[in-house]
Amino acid sequence: MDIPAICILVSIVSGISARFPKSAEGELRHFLLNQENHSPRERPVLNASDTVVVGLKVQFYAMLDLNEKDQVLTTASWLTMxxxxxxxxxxxxxxxxxxxxxxxxxxxxxPRIYLSSSLSKDALGIVNSEQGSILLTSNGHVYFGTPAVQAIHCPIIITYFPFDTQHCAFNYIPENLFAHQVDFYIDSSLQPHNLDSNQWDLLNVTLYNWGYPVEEYIEGRDNDHFKLGTLCVHLQRDPTYYITALLPSTCLCVMTFLTFLAPPDCGERISLGVSMVLGLTVFQLLIVDTLPTSSKTPPIIGTYLTATFILASLAVPFSLANIAIAYGDSRLWVLKYSLFRNILLEMLPKIFRMPSYRDRVNSVLDVVKPQPFFNEKDEVSTLSTTEGAPKKNHEAPLPPTLSPPPSPGRHREKLSPSEKVKMEARTVALVVDKLFLTLFIIAFFAVTAYVIILFRQDLGQTKETCWQ
Structure with a gap:
């Protein structure tokens, strides 16, 4: 292209520029970006020994998920630097x-700020050229805001489930910028946060700004350290759903103990106990699916469920053993000793307010003495007395009054050996039923009290596990 043609082209461009002048913002942008000392790759200081102070504000507005199995917390937030x-x-x-x-x-x-606890490669750096915007004021203050979906590793401790409190740490750190280059901190000004969900409630958000020393990070430099900011989120689980789910399980366990109130000869006793255990098994399987899994710190409530299931299961074989006692044909070996005989047949029935063996024997024998009967001698003496007396009006003598003969089986003097054995066995079976019922209820309340004590150890405590 020759020189006249170039001159003509420059004239045309100049004319167009004069006809469409730049706006004030365009001129300002051209002024700022074309300065000799401007470079987006250099720290924004005029003196190399100066430190850039970078502040970060984090505002949570949603908790997307808390995966307890994988121990991952996913949140949506707005970041401002x-x-x-x-x-x-x-x-x-x-x-x-x-x-x-x-x-x-x-x-x-x-600044290149990273979330060191992030599990997502895309969410590792909070500054992204494809999202976020920057506002620049005339005095050189820069405000950068961007939305962020961050997934971090959050160790879940389920020992006190469902009354547990979890602590998740968001650790922010500048990339390869020491404290003398970038003084990074998390702004402690009050920010509204919303991390509530159907299962979790936000208790508090705490901030920590601290220095992380590095040894021999660069050879010959031992005093270097980074400035880190930690934002700790404290979440508390809502136990309402789990308490409601545990109540039927507890009721089924207690109802299994009540089978000891049925008499030993009741045919539905064992079937009732087995039905309760099966119902408890199905119900606890449903509960186990809702429990978070952890091999290191099993939940206390899991111990409670296991203990109640064992107690309910033991009630069935104990009932079978007691039925075998009630229907025994031979005398129990423990009754051969006077001490055990006195305890099982006399003392324990009185303690449980039930008839003792002696009371049962007396009720069968009916110890009321029978009335005497007239014999032949009494009858002859009565007739002779009547004949020797003067007769009046030639009245016939009255016949002697005879008592009615005793009803067969009304009064008995003693029991047969087989009847004694059966009565002893039934007395022992009823006593053992009451004893088992008492022991199982005591064991159930002991397990419940122990679990409550374990839970109260964590009541009101907020463990600052984020600061480590």
Missing amino acids: TWTDERMSWDPSNFSGVDLIHMYVDEIWT
Whole structure:
């Protein structure tokens, strides 16, 4: 292209530029981005020994998921970072009073802050050129805001499930920028947070700014350290659903104990106990599916469920053993000893307010003495007395009054050996039923009290596990 043609092209471009002049923001952007000392890859300081102060604000507005099995907390938040760029300042009067301008992430220097506890490669760095916006003021203050979906590793401790409190740490750290280069901190100003869900309630959000020393990170430099910021989220589980689910399980366990109130000769006793155990098994299988899994710290409530299931299961074989006692044909070996005989047949029945063996024997024998009967001698003496007396009006003598003969089986003097054995066995069976019922109820309340004591050890305590 010859020189006249070039001159004509320059004239045309100049004419178009004169006809469509740049706006004040366009002129300001051109002024800021074309300065000799501007570079988006250099720290925004005029003196290399100066430190860039970077502040971070985190505002949670949703908890997307808390995977207890994989120990992953996923949240949605809004992040705001502030710092000062000494090179990006201007006089608003020179640009039609414009004192605020919108910039892009790749146009100016931005701190590279990472979430060290992040499990997602995309969410590792909170500054992304494809999202977020920067506002720049005339005095060089920079405000960067971006939404963020962050998934972090959160160790879940389920010992006190469902009355547990979890603590999840968000650790933010600058990339390869020491404390003398970037003084990073998390802004402690009060920020509204919303991490409530159907299962979890947000208790508190605590902040920690601290220095992390590094030894021999660079050879010959022993005093280097990074500035880190930790944001700790304290979550408390809502136990309402789990308490409601545990009540039927507890009721089934107690109802299994009540089978000891049925008499030993009741045919439905064993079937009732087995039905309760089967119902408890099915119900606890449903509960186990809702329990979080952890091999290191099993939940206390799991111990409670196991203990109640064992007690309910033991009630069935104990009932079978007691039925075998009630229907025994031979005398129990323990009754051969006077001590055990006295305890099982006399003392324990009185304690449980039930008839003792002696009371049962007396009720069968009916110890009321029978009335005497007239014999032949009494009858002859009565007739002779009557004949010797003077007769009046030739009245016939009255016949002697005879008692009615005793009913067969009404009065008995003693029991046969087989009847004694059966009565002893039934007395022992009824006593053992009451004894088993008492022992099982005591064991159940002991397990319940022990579990409550374990839970109360963690009551009101907030463990700062994030600060480590």
